[in-house]
Amino acid sequence: MQQLEDFMQSQGVDCRPGEVASLKGDEARATFINCFRELQRIRTQLDQYTDLDPELRETIDKLLPEDDLRAFKGVYLDVAQDLKARQEKTPDPNDPIQQLDFEFVLFDSALIDYDYIMKLIARFTGQPPRKQKISREQLIGLLAGNA
Numbered sequence: 001m002q003q004l005e006d007f008m009q010s011q012g013v014d015c016r017p018g019e020v021a022s023l024k025g026d027e028a029r030a031t032f033i034n035c036f037r038e039l040q041r042i043r044t045q046l047d048q049y050t051d052l053d054p055e056l057r058e059t060i061d062k063l064l065p066e067d068d069l070r071a072f073k074g075v076y077l078d079v080a081q082d083l084k085a086r087q088e089k090t091p092d093p094n095d096p097i098q099q100l101d102f103e104f105v106l107f108d109s110a111l112i113d114y115d116y117i118m119k120l121i122a123r124f125t126g127q128p129p130r131k132q133k134i135s136r137e138q139l140i141g142l143l144a145g146n147a
Helices: 002-010 017-022 026-047 054-063 066-089 114-125 136-145
Strands: none
Touching: 002 026, 017 066, 026 066
C-alpha cells in the first residue's frame, strides 16, 4: 500500500480511486497497474489465512478498507482493459503499454461456479465444453481422485 501511495503522490494526486483518472500518460497508468496488481496479490494471500488474530486483521483493514479496495479494483479493471485494447492496436515495442503483462487477478476467488470450472477443464483438455448431469458426490469423487 505504501508503494501505491508513494507512486500516487509522486504523480501529484491523492491515493484515492477517483484520482487514478487524473494520472497523466500511459507510463503512469502502466505503473498504477503494476502497483495495484502487486497490492492485490498480497491482499489475496493475506485473505487466505484464517488464523490471523483480530488485531492483525484490523490493521490490514485500516491500511486498505474494503470499500477502497473494491473501488480500486474497479478502476484497475477499467484502466487495464483500456490499455490492453490499446496494446493490441499499437505495434511499437518501445511503447510503455507494450511492456505491460496483464494479469487479471481473481478478485473473488471464493465465487467460482461449476460452469467456470468445466470451461477451464475443457480448455486444458482440448475438448469443447458440454453439459453433463453429474451428482455432487460424483464431482467430488472425480476431483478428489485426480488431484
